[in-house]
Amino acid sequence: MTEMRLRSRAAPDAVAAQVGKVLGDIDHDVLLTGPARVLMPDGRPLCVYLPGHLSPVLERRPEVYEVLHSLRNLKTDNRGLASGTRRRPIVGQQRTRAKRIASAVIGSLETAQRQTYCRLTAWTGDHLSEYEQLRHLLLPMSSALSEHVPDRFAAQALEVAKTHRDYVVPGTVFSTVTVNNTYPTGVHQDAGDLAAGFSALAVLRRGDYAGGRLVFPEWRVAADLRDGDLILMDAHQWHGNTAMSCPHGLKDDRMRQCCGAERISVVAYFRERMTGCRSLAEETRRAEAIAEKRNQFANNLTEADLHGAKGPSPQADRA
Ligand SMILES: O=C(O)CCC(=O)C(=O)O
Known part of the structure; x- marks a missing residue:
């Protein structure tokens, strides 16, 4: 595996101007093409890229794709910067709304704002057997964290040990999973997941599209994740995707019909406030x-x- 220590970062105002925006190929200098560990200048890990790491499990377990694919119709207007648009106020409500995108949160959530109790998300509660199928994917994602970022894994495992087992995917250090389908995220930092932990992001890919590269714009590093690739990452660093397009140029929600484009990203993490939940x-x-x-x-x-x-x-x- 290649190890790379970064020396320079983009100027803060350049990054500030990219926040919430969908990126392009001019926003990265380094494209990871093989197994790589990338460290920030102070030695903290930015990401570990493991191409093809999940291909064997995806081949053995076609049902994993089927479950993830079935989530494509769950849309949300609650992803703020990650939707690639600005939030807008909703008339008569305190809530704000961003663009609707195909992004589903599954697994467990803590109390937050209007939600006064810990719970499984609605889809999870209604589809427990499908959720359990995803364990085939989540187990090797969690083991990869243990092998490649053992200190972050240990910090996460410590919090998992304090959390009621109802909220943890058995055998993993994950409480929650975000599943995105075929849209580029705008530049954002994840929130709510354990600061001392690490996220694991898998990609499943279909069709003949270009773009959707995952970029860390502050560090000008990117990876073009293929089907079965895994990247372990510090999701508190700014990150986002490049725009996606079909070979003849279509860039919008009709890409799936046009060139069969489908990019499913599965982001698994531990939500730090789950430790306070009762059964x-x-x-x-x-x-x-x-x-x-x-x-x-x-x-x-x-x-x-x-x-x-x-x-x-x-x-x-x-x-
Ligand atoms: O799909 C990706 O590559 C990034 C997904 C992401 O950053 C997110 O869901 O927060």
Whole structure:
């Protein structure tokens, strides 16, 4: 395996100008073409590229592709910079919205903003047997972390050991997986995953397309992941993809029909706040209790409103 220590980084204002943007080939100088370990100037690992590492499992287990492919219709407008667009406000709501893209989060999620309990994502809960099939892919992804970035693996394993097993993919150091289908991410840094850990990103590829290279623009390093390739990476470094196109130029959502283009990326990681979650059964009971309280509150409000509108005045009440 080639080992490379980076010496220079792009100027901060140049990187700032790329945030949220889909990149081009001019945004990298180095294209990794074989097994490589890339270190940042201070010696911390940026990425470890393992071409073809997952090909044997994908050949043996065609069902893995089928499950991942079936996720292509799950869309989200909640990926912010990674969608390659800016978030826009939604009228009458506090939430903002970015472009809708084919990106699904599966596995476990912690409490966050409007979600007051830990849980499996909706798809996961409804498709447990399909989710379990993905373990065939996630196990070698986790073992690769253990072999190639043992200190990051150990840090992640320590947090996994503190986490209820309901939320961890058995035998791995992953709680959560993002599955993207055939869109280039804008330049972003991942959030919510363990700072001391490392992410593992696998690609499954179909059709005859160009682009979709994974680029670390601050370091001007890229990899053009082929079917079965794996890259272990520090997802807190800025990263994004180059635009994708079919041989005769089509670049949009119709690429799949046009040249059979499909690029599935599977990003596996550990969400650092999972350690605070109680068992799924306890969290579900808690969620039901919260829902019950909300219902009571809503019912009380309705009665109060009715009294306010039609009932006796407070003075009459007191008399
Ligand atoms: O598909 C890729 O190469 C990158 C995916 C990614 O960065 C993400 O989902 O956060």
